[in-house]
Structures are given as structure tokens and as C-alpha cells.
Amino acid sequence: VDVFTSTNIDGNGIPAVNQTIVLPPTVANTPISTVGSSLVLSNLATNLDLTGLSCSDVRYICLTLRRNILSQPVFILEGVPNDSILTRCQFFFCTVLLTCNDLTCNNGGSCEQREDGPVCQCAVGWTGTTCNDAVNACEGITCLFGGTCLDNQFSFTCQCTLGRQGMLCEEETIGVIVQSVTPITQNAILREGVFINALNLIASIQTDASGDNISGTGLWDVQFYLNDQSDGSGVRIDLDTSPLNSVQANTPITAGSTASISEIFSFADLSTLTCQDVPYICVELSKGENPSPDFLLTGSLIGCSMINCEGNNLEGRPYRLQ
Known part of the structure; x- marks a missing residue:
């Protein structure tokens, strides 16, 4: 099986990437026992090197079925109505993989390059894709006895009602x-x-x-x-x-x-x-x-x-x- 990329849905044109998948014997020896039946070759795996290419160069991924030249017995493989039927393509979902050079992490954040792209590791008090959103320090905080939580971004303060004190207004004040x-x-x-x-x-x-x-x-x-x-x-x-x-x-x-x-x-x-x-x-x-x-x-x-x-x-x- 040949695998290649193409800009055309019929696979015509010069392929940007062309590789041959060497099938393991259990797959390569798959028989056709009944004329008119379906042939399924499963678990085909390969890695496509798209270095230097853009998504517009690899819009479709195509497979071409061929007879192994060393097959035993030798047989003729033809497509009906023509050999173009032996090649089939489908749309190839392509995304541009960014790097840390493409991402700015603000407010003291740092960039970490991962397999699926760059990610900002934000400093304390900041969140968001580029660390532009201030963390709500009051999230999940309950100030007791009617106290009000004040968001200081990096910390919170409970503004207690008269007669209360403490981090969460849990203490009674004497005055x-x-x-x-x-x-x-x-x-x-x-x-x-x-x-x-x-x-x-x-x-x-x-x-x-x-x-x-x-x-x-x-x-x-x-x-x-x-x-x-x-x-x-x-x-x-x-x-x-x-x-x-x-x-x-x-x-x-x-x-x-x-x-x-x-x-x-x-x-x-x-x-x-x-x-x-x-x-x-x-x-x-x-x-x-x-x-x-x-x-x-x-x-x-x-x-x-x-x-x-x-x-x-x-x-x-x-x-x-x-």
C-alpha cells in the first residue's frame, strides 16, 4: 500500500509526501476467498514527515493498493472500470503547530512547548491562554456572619461585619x-x-x-x-x-x-x-x-x-x- 498526500481529491498531481507501507505477513497474506467480497487491510500505520509543508500542500491523504511484486502466486490486479479505482483519497485534517515563538505569555508567565503546541504557564494570580486574566482570589471563599470577600488578585480579605474578625470572620471581637x-x-x-x-x-x-x-x-x-x-x-x-x-x-x-x-x-x-x-x-x-x-x-x-x-x-x- 502506498500512502501519499495530494492537493486533489482524486490523488492526481505531484504528491508532497509519498511512502510505502510494508505490511506485516498477517496483513499482506489476507486472502480473497470469494469473488465479489470485500477486502479489509486493517491496522495500517505510518508516520508522515510534513516538515517544510503547509496545510495547503496536504489537503488530502491518499492510499493506492498494489500487488506485491514478490507475491506467490503471481496474479493480475486491475481496477474496474479502470485502475484509478485502486487509489482513494479523503480530506486530511491539518492544523498548524505553533511554537513558543508564536505565543506571548504576559504578566510573568513562561511558555512550555508540548507535542500539541505551546502552553503558557502563568505566574501566581494570573490565568488564561496568554495569562491576561486575573485570578479571582475570592472563588470558593465564604466569609462568615455576613462578611464580604474582597479580591486582592493575589490574595483575599474578608471584610467582616461589626463585631466579627479573623481571616473568615470566624472570631468575635470585643471592641x-x-x-x-x-x-x-x-x-x-x-x-x-x-x-x-x-x-x-x-x-x-x-x-x-x-x-x-x-x-x-x-x-x-x-x-x-x-x-x-x-x-x-x-x-x-x-x-x-x-x-x-x-x-x-x-x-x-x-x-x-x-x-x-x-x-x-x-x-x-x-x-x-x-x-x-x-x-x-x-x-x-x-x-x-x-x-x-x-x-x-x-x-x-x-x-x-x-x-x-x-x-x-x-x-x-x-x-x-x-
Whole structure:
């Protein structure tokens, strides 16, 4: 049996590849026992060398059946109606075998040449034929108790709901526990009858060691006010202060330590008040409007201190309430 490739379905033309398959005796000796019966020669195997050829050169693969010149007995092999029937062709599925020179692996990927063509071995965090697709790190990850998975491409982060923490939000958080918060006026003296009493204030925060540490952005807000009660529960006169800047609002807390939010500027209007009306300055600590991360805040969140205040007694002589 001759096997060859052709650009024509009838096998005509100059073959691009032409090989003879030497049949093993069990196949070569296949008899035709009945006139008009079918002859089947099976398990014919060969390797076609297509080096230097394109798929357009080998559109069809053809087989030609011949009589072995050494056959015993000698016989005549003819095709009906002519010998062209001894050659048959069928479409040859051909694909161009690419190499690593034809494939670009992006984002740190490397090319591996395999028998069926080049394949990109992508770096961590990337996938796809040419490593252009980012891996979804959240695939198959479940953040517990309503947490949300954030895809960081090379890793994931569970954004936990309030009161939860841990890689998968599996742990319960205690939160920041405040033992005391104290307003500090840095020896400022308020004066009766004065419209603008300038203040440079500090909120000193003492936390409990059994609570959690916290660091992030937009964590804190404070409100200073004047009051006639030492616990801040009396008539409240809020002081105007500028919103906390990022350094102040982002002040970190280490459980069991003292933290200070300083350089908070304000003024107290005592034009219609006496020192006896507002002997205390208080501060109320709260979370920022949108803290990141959100956290639990418990404990003593209001604290007061006595004001250094100068006024006049009933006889018109100056006095200091301290």
C-alpha cells in the first residue's frame, strides 16, 4: 500500500509526501476467498514527515493498493472500470503547530512547548491562554456572619461585619473599651464677660487592656462642651471646633494604654455666663462617621474637668474659680 498526500481529491498531481507501507505477513497474506467480497487491510500505520509543508500542500491523504511484486502466486490486479479505482483519497485534517515563538505569555508567565503546541504557564494570580486574566482570589471563599470577600488578585480579605474578625470572620471581637476620657485645657483661663476665650484642647483616652487594639482611618470624633455638673449631665453648651484632621481622626489605640487627640482649637463664649454657670468642661468621645474598619466602642465615653475661670464676686472684686 502506498500512502501519499495530494492537493486533489482524486490523488492526481505531484504528491508532497509519498511512502510505502510494508505490511506485516498477517496483513499482506489476507486472502480473497470469494469473488465479489470485500477486502479489509486493517491496522495500517505510518508516520508522515510534513516538515517544510503547509496545510495547503496536504489537503488530502491518499492510499493506492498494489500487488506485491514478490507475491506467490503471481496474479493480475486491475481496477474496474479502470485502475484509478485502486487509489482513494479523503480530506486530511491539518492544523498548524505553533511554537513558543508564536505565543506571548504576559504578566510573568513562561511558555512550555508540548507535542500539541505551546502552553503558557502563568505566574501566581494570573490565568488564561496568554495569562491576561486575573485570578479571582475570592472563588470558593465564604466569609462568615455576613462578611464580604474582597479580591486582592493575589490574595483575599474578608471584610467582616461589626463585631466579627479573623481571616473568615470566624472570631468575635470585643471592641475598644474606654475606661475614661478626660478633657485637658492646657492651663487655659476663662474669663467672665469675654466673648472669645481661646482654647487649645486635648482629649485623653484611657483604654482597658481587655479590649481590642484599633488602627485605621476616620476612627474618631469628639465634642467638647461646658456644663454645670461634674458628670456632664447638666445644661450642655457645645463648643464649636473644627472637624478632626486625618492625623487626629486616625489616632490608633493600643488596649490598656492612653492615647491623646490633641491640637483641637475652639473658644468659649462667657459674655453672658458666669464661672458658676459653667464650672466644668466636658468631652464626649464617639466613632467617626465612616470608620474603617468599623468597630465596637464601649465604656465611659464622657469625661469632665473643672475649668480655670476668673470672674467678679458680689462686691466687684476679682475671683478665680478653680
